[in-house]
Amino acid sequence: MNGASRDAQAAARESLTALTDNTSVDATQLADELAAVTGLLDREVRLRRVLADPSRSGEQKAELVRTVLGDRVGGPTVDLVSGMVRSRWSAPRDLVDATEELADSADLVAAERAGSLEETEDELFRFSRTVASAPDLRAALANPSADPEAKARLVQTLLGGKVRPATERLVTRLVSQPRGRSLEAGIEGLSKLAAERRDRSVAIVTSAVPLSDQQKERLGSVLARLYGRRMHLNLDVDPEVLGGITVRIGDEVINGSIADRLSEAERRMAG
Template sequence: MTAGGIASREARAAARERLSVLVDSTSYLDVTVLAEQLAGVTALLDRETALRRVLTDPSQPGEPKAELVGRLLGDQVGGEVVDLVSGMVRARWSASRDLVDAVEELADLADLIGAERDGVLDTVEDELFRFGRIVVSSPELRTTLAGRVASTAHREAKVALVRRLLGGRAQPVTERLVARLVERPRGRSLEGGLEDLSKLAAERRNRSVAVVTTAVPLSDTQQRRLGAALARLYGREIRLNLDVDPNVLGGISVRIGDEVIEGTVAGRLDAVDRRLD
C-alpha cells in the first residue's frame, strides 16, 4: 500500500474514520462479511482500470460518482459497503490506484477490528510477524507464495497452501489476511504486505511496531527495559516483535519504520536510559 499524495492521505484517513464510526455504532454488523465484501470491491477496482479512473476523476462532481457506485454495487454487497465506497469516491484522490489501496486497507482493517472485538488482536499481530519470519527463512516457500500469479488455478493453489500451513495453527482472521495477500499481492512483496498488515494492527491500538533482532534471546527484563526506553524516546507505546539471528552486527538491531538503531544489547539499552533519565 502506498502513502499517496496529500489528497489521498486525507481521503484515506477520512475513510478509516468512517469505518471506525460504522463499526462502533453498529453492534449487529458482521465485520468478517464486511471485510470480504470490501476485498471484492478491491478486486473489481484493481481489475477495471477505466472504472477506477472515472471514480477518481477530479473534474467530475462527487455525487454522480457516488450514484454510479450505488448502481454497480447495490445488488452485490451490503448497504454499509456501498455507503463506505460512495463516501470514498466523493473525496479527492491524488491517483486512481490510491483509491484501490484505500479500499483494500479498509478490508484488512475490518478484519483486524473483528480480531480486536474477539480479544485476539495481539495474537494476530504476532502470528503475522512470525509467518513473515518463516517466509524470510524459507526461500522455497517464499518463491512459491510470492511468485507471479499466472492463472486462476495458480492463485487458488497458493491460497490452498496458506490454508494448509495456517489452518488450525493460527487465528482464522490471520489465515484470511494472509490468503488475501498471496491471492492478490497487487505488486507488493510478500514480506512488505505482511509488514503492512502488522503495522495496521499496531495502529489499531495506537502503537508502533519495533522489529528487534538480537544475537541472543532477550530476557524478560531486557524486553521491558527496551520497550519502556523506546516508548519514552518515541512518545508512544511500542510493540516489540522479537527475532533471533546470531549473525546480527553489534548484537542487536531495532527497526521502527525506516529508522534502524544498532548496537550491543547492554550498551544500547544503557545508552538510551542515560539519555532519557
C-alpha cells in the same frame, strides 16, 4: 499517498471506525466485500478512473457506486465506498489502495472483537519469519504467475486451524491478491496496521540470543519513552547479529549492544 489522497484516506479510516463501532455490522463480511471491491477496481481501469475523476460531482460518483455495487455487496459497504468516492483523490490507484487497506482493517476489527488482535499481530510476524527462513516456500507464495487459488490452498495447509481466523484471512488475501507488493512488504504493512489498531508502533528486535523478560520490559519501556508512544516488540533471534541486538522501527535501524544502546537512549532522554 500525498496531498488530497492523504486527506481522503484519513476520512475513509474515520468512516470505517464509525461504521464498525456499531457491533451489528459484520466486520468479517465487510472485509470480504471491501476486498471484492478492491479486486473490481484493480481490474476495471476505466471504472476507477471515473470514480476518482475530480471533474465529476461526488453525488454522480456515489450514484455510480450504488448502481455497480448495489446488488453485489451489503448496505454498509455501499455506504462506505460511496463516501470514499465523494472525496478527492490525487490518483485513481490511491482509491484502490485505500479500499484494500479498509478491507484489512475490517478483518483486524473482527480480531479485536474476538479478543485476539494481539495474537493476530504476533502470528503475522511469526509467519514472516517462517517465510524468510524457507526460500522455496517464499517462492511458491510470491510467484506472480502461480494460480491464486493454489496459493490460497497452500496458505490453508500451512495455517488452517493453527492461527486465528483473521491471520489466515489476511495472509490468504495477501498471497492471492498481492497487487504488485512483495510478500515481505505486504506482511509488514499488515503488522503495522495491527499495531496502529492497538495504538502502538512496531519495533522489530533481532538479538544474538533470546532476551530475558527483564531485558524485554526494559527495552520496551525505553523505546516507548524515546519515541513517545507504546511499542510492540516483534522478537527474532539470529546468532550472527553483531553487537548483540538490532532494533528496526519503520525506516530507522539501531545497532549495538543492549547495554550500550539503552544507556545512550536514556542519556538522550535525560538531555
